[in-house]
Amino acid sequence: MRIAIALLSASLVLSSGAACTGRSTDPDSVEISAEAGPYVKKLESAVPVTDAVAFPVEASVTGTDPAPALLEVPRVAAAFEPTGHFRVQIWANAANTHTLLDANGRGAVPVNEARFLWGAGRLYVFFYAGDLDLQAHTTKHDGPVWDDDSVAFTFGDPDGAKRIVQISISGVVADGICPADAAGLSDTRCDLRWESGVRARTDFDGTPNDIRDRDEEWAVEAAVPLGSLGLGSAGAGTRVPFSIRRCEMAHDGPRSCGTWGERPRESGVLVLAGR
Amino acid sequence: MTMRGSDRATVALLAIGVAGITGAGCGAGDGAELTGSSASDLGSANLVISQVYGGGGNSGATYKNDFVEIFNRGASSVSVANWSIQYASSTGSSWSVTDLSGTISPGHYYLVEEAAGSGGTTSLPTPDAVGTISMSATSAKVALVNSRTALTCGTSCVPSSSIADFVGYGSSASSFEGSGPTATLSNTTAALRVGAGCTDTDNNASDFTAGTPSPRNSATTPASCGQVDAGTVDSGRLDSGTVDAGSDAGAVDSGSGVPILPSPTLPPVAMSTLTFGAFGDIRPANPNDTAGYPDGIVSAIFAGLQTQGIRLAVDAGDHCFQSSISSGSYCHTQFVSHFMADKAANYSGALLPTMGNHEGCGEDAATSGNCTSWTSGLIHDYLVDIVQPTTGQSAFPYYSVVVYGAWGTAKFIHVAANAWTSAQDTWLTNTLNVPTTYTFAVRHEPFNDTRAPGVTPSESLYESHYAAGTLTLSITGHNHLVQLPGGTLPYGDSFGATQPYETILGNAGAPLDAGPYYGYAILTRRASDGAIVTQAYEAVSSDGVTSLHNAADTSFRFAVNANGTSNANTTLP
Numbered sequence: 001m002r003i004a005i006a007l008l009s010a011s012l013v014l015s016s017g018a019a020c021t022g023r024s025t026d027p028d029s030v031e032i033s034a035e036a037g038p039y040v041k042k043l044e045s046a047v048p049v050t051d052a053v054a055f056p057v058e059a060s061v062t063g064t065d066p067a068p069a070l071l072e073v074p075r076v077a078a079a080f081e082p083t084g085h086f087r088v089q090i091w092a093n094a095a096n097t098h099t100l101l102d103a104n105g106r107g108a109v110p111v112n113e114a115r116f117l118w119g120a121g122r123l124y125v126f127f128y129a130g131d132l133d134l135q136a137h138t139t140k141h142d143g144p145v146w147d148d149d150s151v152a153f154t155f156g157d158p159d160g161a162k163r164i165v166q167i168s169i170s171g172v173v174a175d176g177i178c179p180a181d182a183a184g185l186s187d188t189r190c191d192l193r194w195e196s197g198v199r200a201r202t203d204f205d206g207t208p209n210d211i212r213d214r215d216e217e218w219a220v221e222a223a224v225p226l227g228s229l230g231l232g233s234a235g236a237g238t239r240v241p242f243s244i245r246r247c248e249m250a251h252d253g254p255r256s257c258g259t260w261g262e263r264p265r266e267s268g269v270l271v272l273a274g275r
Numbered sequence: 276m277t278m279r280g281s282d283r284a285t286v287a288l289l290a291i292g293v294a295g296i297t298g299a300g301c302g303a304g305d306g307a308e309l310t311g312s313s314a315s316d317l318g319s320a321n322l323v324i325s326q327v328y329g330g331g332g333n334s335g336a337t338y339k340n341d342f343v344e345i346f347n348r349g350a351s352s353v354s355v356a357n358w359s360i361q362y363a364s365s366t367g368s369s370w371s372v373t374d375l376s377g378t379i380s381p382g383h384y385y386l387v388e389e390a391a392g393s394g395g396t397t398s399l400p401t402p403d404a405v406g407t408i409s410m411s412a413t414s415a416k417v418a419l420v421n422s423r424t425a426l427t428c429g430t431s432c433v434p435s436s437s438i439a440d441f442v443g444y445g446s447s448a449s450s451f452e453g454s455g456p457t458a459t460l461s462n463t464t465a466a467l468r469v470g471a472g473c474t475d476t477d478n479n480a481s482d483f484t485a486g487t488p489s490p491r492n493s494a495t496t497p498a499s500c501g502q503v504d505a506g507t508v509d510s511g512r513l514d515s516g517t518v519d520a521g522s523d524a525g526a527v528d529s530g531s532g533v534p535i536l537p538s539p540t541l542p543p544v545a546m547s548t549l550t551f552g553a554f555g556d557i558r559p560a561n562p563n564d565t566a567g568y569p570d571g572i573v574s575a576i577f578a579g580l581q582t583q584g585i586r587l588a589v590d591a592g593d594h595c596f597q598s599s600i601s602s603g604s605y606c607h608t609q610f611v612s613h614f615m616a617d618k619a620a621n622y623s624g625a626l627l628p629t630m631g632n633h634e635g636c637g638e639d640a641a642t643s644g645n646c647t648s649w650t651s652g653l654i655h656d657y658l659v660d661i662v663q664p665t666t667g668q669s670a671f672p673y674y675s676v677v678v679y680g681a682w683g684t685a686k687f688i689h690v691a692a693n694a695w696t697s698a699q700d701t702w703l704t705n706t707l708n709v710p711t712t713y714t715f716a717v718r719h720e721p722f723n724d725t726r727a728p729g730v731t732p733s734e735s736l737y738e739s740h741y742a743a744g745t746l747t748l749s750i751t752g753h754n755h756l757v758q759l760p761g762g763t764l765p766y767g768d769s770f771g772a773t774q775p776y777e778t779i780l781g782n783a784g785a786p787l788d789a790g791p792y793y794g795y796a797i798l799t800r801r802a803s804d805g806a807i808v809t810q811a812y813e814a815v816s817s818d819g820v821t822s823l824h825n826a827a828d829t830s831f832r833f834a835v836n837a838n839g840t841s842n843a844n845t846t847l848p
Contacts, residue, residue, distance in 0.1 A: 076626045082692050085598065086561035088605075099817070107817035111755075112788035113560065130755060130786040205641070211771055213724050214754050216642075217560070217786065250770075 037038045069266040071095040071116060072273045075236070079120035082221035084171075084201035091115050091126050095270070100246065100258030105265065108258025112151075112246045118272050121232070122223040123240070127151045133250045134208040134215045136170040142192045145174045146184055149208075151220055151246045154262075155229050163194065163229060169218045171202045184245070197225040236274035243268045321349025322379065324440045327417050327490040329410030330462035331399075332392015337463070339395035341410040342402070342490050343373075343417055343821040346472035349667075354378045358439070359423045360387045360406065365414040365447040368429030372420075373406025379493070382670050384472070386492035396804040400492045413480035414445020414461050424523055443464060443479055458485040465489070473538075491844040524608040533679050535707040536686060541666055541676040544625070547589065549682055549713070549800035549807075550848075552580040552624075554783035555591025555752025557614060558633055562598035563605040568613040569784030572793045574782055575814035577622035580796060583812075586624040587678070588749070588795075589687060591752030591780060592631025592719035594661060597653060599638050606634070606653050610660035627687055628664045630657060630672040631752070632718040632727060635693035642753070646672070646694040654694060655761025672700050675706050683712030683837075685747075690718040692729030700732055707740050711809065713747045713800075714740070714836050715729035721751045722774045734774075741776045747807060748798075749774065752781035757811050757831055760841070764789055765811075776839045778809065791817050801834070801848040808834045808847055 029077070073095045080090065094115035102108040110130035117124040129151065136148045145168040146152070156162035164185050165175045174185050176192035200222040206215020226234045234240075243261035247254055261268015324605035326344035330336045343360050347353055353376040363370045379385045388402035390409040410417075414845035419440040420427060426432065433441045443451030445459040457466040457479050465488035468474060474482050486591035533543045554576055580588055594614045618626060634657035637644020646654045649672055661693040663669035672691035677684055688706055691699065707714065707838045720727040722734045740746040748760070758764050758779035764774030770789070773779060780796050787793065794812040801808050811831035 086564065088561075088563035091561070092564065092566055105790070107787075109787045109789055109791065109817050112789075113815070126561075128786070130560070130788045132754060132756075132788045143800075205639075213726060214721070214770060214788075216755075216788075219561070238333070244714075 004157060032189070064083070066263055066266045069261050069268045070271055071097065071269070072271050073116045073118050073123070074273050075275050076117050076119035076124070079122065079223075080124075082124075082199055082201040082223050084203035084219060084220075084221050086126065086128075086219065090117070094124075094126065097244065097260040100244065100260050100264070101197060102256055102258060108246075108256055110248055110256075110258075112258045114151075114244050114260065116270060118226070118234075118270075121226050123226055123229075123270070125153060125220070125222045125224065127220045127222075127246070128217065129215050129219070129246055131169075131204075131248065132214045132216075133208070133211055133248075134169055134204055134206045134218060135249045135251060136168050136172075136208045138168055138172050138174075139170070141172065142174045142176070143172060144186065145172050146186045146247075147249065148172075149218065149243065149249050152184055153222075153224070154243045154245070156241055163196065164190070165198050165222070165224060167194045167198070167200045167202070167220050167222060169204050169208065169220075170203050171200055173198055197228045199223045209251075227267075234272055238272045240270040240272065241268065242270045281428070299730060308565055321347055321351070321381075321753060322353050322355070322419060322439050323468060323475050324350055324419050324442045325384065325468040326465050326488070326490065326599050327410075327442055327444050327457075327460075328465035328484075328490070329415060329444075329460065330412035330464070330488075331389070332395045332411075333412055334394055335461040335462045336392070336395045337397050338399055338488055340391045340399050341389035341398065341408070342488075343387040343389065344472075344491055345375075345379065345387065345469070346491075347379040347381050347383055348473050348475065352378050352380045356383070357421075357423055359420045360404070361418045361420050361426055362389075362408045362410055363416045363426070363429070364411060365416065366429065366449045367416075368427060368728055369407045370418075370426040371406075372423055372425050373404060373408060374423055375404045377403065377493075382668070383493055383736045384491035386490055400489050401494070405492050411445070412457070414447045415443075416448050416450055417442045417444070429515050434526070440475075441479075442483070444483070451479045453480055453482075455480040457483040460485055463487070474488070488756045502727060533677055534684055534686070534709050534711055536675045536677055536709050537702055539668065539671040539674040539702070540706075541668070543676060543677040543679055544587070546678050549678065549680065549685055550585065550587075550797065550800075552583075552585040552588035552795055552797050553591070553717075553750050553780050553809075554588070554795035555629075555719070555750075555779075556593045556631070556755050556781040556785040557590070557783045558593050558596040558609075560596075560786045562596045562639060563603065564596070565605055565613070566784065568609055569793075570613055571618055572784040572815045573614060573617040574621050576793070576795045577618050577620075579812055579814050580624065580797075581622045583797060585797060588622075588624060589627045589628070589689070589715070589717050589750065590629055590783070591717060591750060592629040593633045593752065593785060594631065594657070595653070596633050597640065599640065604656070607656045607660060610656060615661060615664065627676065627717070628657075628661050628665055628718045629689045629719055629752075630654065630691040630694060632693045634672075639725075642693075642720065642724060643728070644693055645728040647696055649694060673702065677711065682802070682805070683813060685713035685715060686711045688714065688716045690716060690729060690733050692718050692720050692727040692733060695727075695729030695732070695733045699729065703733055703736055707736055707745070710745070712805075715747055715798075716747060718749065718751055720753045721779055722749075722777055723771070724746075724753060737774070737776065741774075741808050741839045743771060744840075746776055746839050747837055748809075748835055748839065749777040749780050751777060752783075754779050754789075755781045755785045755787050757782050757794075759831065759833050760835070772783070775841070776835070780811070787817055793817065796831075799848045801846070803848075804836075804842070805834050806834045806842040806843060806844065810847060 097114045100112040112129045114127045138145045148168040150168040152166040175196040176190040177194045178190035193246040204218035245259045247257035325346035331338045331341040358375040360373045361370045385403045387404045430449045443456035448456035464485040466483040467486045522726045596611035597605040632642045633640040635644045638645040658669040672694045675688045794814040796811045832845045834845045
């Protein structure tokens, strides 16, 4: 059991009652129980496990590790269903990454941003992406959405196994558990049998797969069950290692990517707020 | 009618801050006429008598009553409470008074019904004021007076501080504005102010024509004179003597030599040199997200224009983002409290806006949306909140303006592709056909976004004029990037060709689709060969943090000749 818990902490570093900014020094940090059994089981089957990857998030922000990028995620009073449409009453005060950055640390173009809320056992995400050239071909769950215009949400410590939920502009979801060094779900080592249970709706302005008329943008609104991430007992102060990546896919191939919370530049953490 | 003393003072002050743009005669460029050449001191600069008819009820008449029609050719409402219409015979000095009341909105008419005769078959439209004066069918005097005190003059009635406008009609009228009275009228003809009531050079002889009576009241569809309100637009006073939106569009104004464009058009603007800014697409990423409005970028753009001495700028539209699935006035707030506030805080020059699809109709103001009526909704807010304060008219989402100087003439044509009607099609056709040295067409969507209803028909006209050498450049936005004519993105990327005469300048704050920065462009006429050189400038980097204010980006620069052909010499003027 202790090994399993340590593994869990490697991928989903959890603590409660932590401050919302800066490193947590809360002595009351607790480890999640083995309720995340299914996750652990799949993790064991997909990823070679060593003791070296098991450490709390506090350890990951020392030494030469990148500085944490923390976002305090407000809590919503009641659950809501994603629509894909930006509802200002819901999202106006959400945590916001603002413009994702490219590999050089500049604002990525096309521009992207993500907002976060949590509550009722879910992490909510609203993602916006500018896009002149909508591309979407994948229609089946766990298909190669990474070849389409899509956004990838990665949960887990960057040095451990990670769970990735990737959603295309068509609303097609691929999700799986990948080793730490996997670039994404396209890595054949990823286990796509894991199901996140994400509910997602998308919206776009343009004509997919037709460059004759230029497109404008797309958006994804998603609700990720915290339980499926092993965070069923998450509460105020829970820290969720997280990163986000969107790579523009154009008619003539992939282009630039924008990220938030992704190493080596930074180590993203969502801190679930009390309200 | 000419301006009041207070108006002259205002305009003179404006002229100080508007170097290079004046309302002077063609090529003068010295601001001389900004101080006005008032021949009278009238009660309102904008209310005019637009029609006089004294044959009502006479033999052969259609209308049963005489009438006088008033028109507000300005940009602000004017109260006529305690005002009057007064009448005297052609040589008399005894004046009859008809009281007025209420307020006349910009572009609106006001009908004053007078006495009926025994003939005629048709009643007037519902009058806004009623009197009992029996007017001469052929010759007399009519005054719009800012009091109800009867006048006493028989000759030389103007100038007078109490007379807002004065019309001597018929050859025997003993007093008139300018060189002479209007033509002599008859039982079937009225004195009609040309330009749908807009033209006022203080000369009854030339400001009126005799024609079929056509009474208009306050319920009549408003007309646009395109007059810029000198109090709200600082592009300089526009010489009312050159404004003519009447049936002689396409001709050249005899007083200034400036081409006359079809209505709706703004008064011509004189510029000593042809240089102007351009930018497009100024909206948040998500609908209703007023908190996400790109104020920092917009402010930096306006500050950049100001710093570079730009006094005239065009924008290619999309000033807000509001969802159709939610109620509220998000666009109104974004127009007034953000875009216009950012402009006011950072830029004192003139702005000529263009309607984008996000000011339009349809679900979430989609690119395919089309507004055929603009009396409500987002387009109405756009007209009232942005177009009115910048151009002085709010009746039309499309319009033109002539800019002129010793270097020649240029017309700016602002097409509303998401408010496309047959009337706009006709207007654009006729406007493009008026010869000018340079022609700049500003439209939101590029040529290949044919979802917008006005793109295909307007692009067809553009193509033919480009082929004929009568289109200099099409300026568009919609795509959030900058793109050179012919399709090259200046940063090693391409999403396909644009037209050879089309540039995209859509990087003014809406989330970037390509390119590293938010900014604007400046287009300047190069005196040595007359080419227009376009240079893009950065206002704010894409990360929203670093600002290389006004640093020239030499990768985006191009030159075109007046006839639209490319000019290989891109040396800045």
